[in-house]
Amino acid sequence: MRTNMIFLIGRYFWKIKFFLLVFVAGITISIYANDSKGLQPPHYLNSSEYVVIEGKAYPVPYPWQGKRVGNADDPKPDDLVRLPLDLTLDQSKIYVTAATKDAFVIMAEAAKEDSITLLADSGYRSPAYQKQIYKRRMKKGKDFYEVATGTAPPGYSEHMLGSTLDLVPSSFMFAKSPAQAWLQENASKFNFIESYPENNADGFFWEPWHWKYVGP
Ligand SMILES: [Zn+2]
Structure with missing residues (x-):
């Protein structure tokens, strides 16, 4: 046996x-x-919206679903102007709408008086540029839904409005920076809001560095 x-x-x-x-x-x-940290089913299975990357259509996941920004066919604001170079990281050329620029210049001056430096490292971004961000990260091995956890899909980013700025450092370091504390206290006086605050009701990833001018 x-x-x-x-x-x-x-x-x-x-x-x-x-x-x-x-x-x-x-x-x-x-x-x-x-x-995997990416959004898993069933969060995106019911989506009827798609984003195409490298010829493949991906259903748009929660929480972006139903939250397309502006007009995707003609999204570029027609009054983009360059931010003063002393308000941008490494003096990079960053474009925002004229009203956003004026408001940011005034806010940055007020912050400076309180010894706070506000520097921008991103402003207007086209949906095509947003798509490049996805391609780049997906080439590095992330899947679409992992990228979508922290970055708006093309057509869903507030950066295409020209009224949104990412401030330096555009990472979680910003959450603990004196600049963030100052903004929490003062940004509303200058009509800037934190678009995706911590524990927001819509379930967006927290972006403490991402601020939007909402007009007077
Ligand atoms: Zn941003």
Whole structure:
């Protein structure tokens, strides 16, 4: 009996090894899928909106679903102007609407009087540019839904309005910066709002560095 068992294991060794390999691979894939930080079904399964990246259509996930920004066919604001270079990171050329520029210049001056530096590192971005961001991150191995967790899909970013700025540093470091504390206290006086505050009701990823001019 025992000899038979050893004989059988020997005879089917490669088959057993193969099934073990498939089993382990299956477990690995399921652990990876559950561990992924991207939005998983059913968040996006009901979406009737799609974004096309490299020829592939992706259903737009929650919370972006139903929140397209502006007119996707003709999205560029016609009054974009350049921010003064001393208000941008590394003196980069950043464009926003004229009203946003005027309001930001006044707010940055007020902040400076309180020894706070407000610097912009992003303003107007076209949906095409937003698509480039996705392509770049997806090439580095992220899937569409992982990118969508923290970055608006093309056509869904407030940056295409020309009234939104990312401030330096445009990362979670900003949350603890003196600039963030100052903005929480003062930004509303200059008609700027934090678009995606912490624990926002719509379920947007918190972006403490992302501020939008909402007009007087
Ligand atoms: Zn932003």
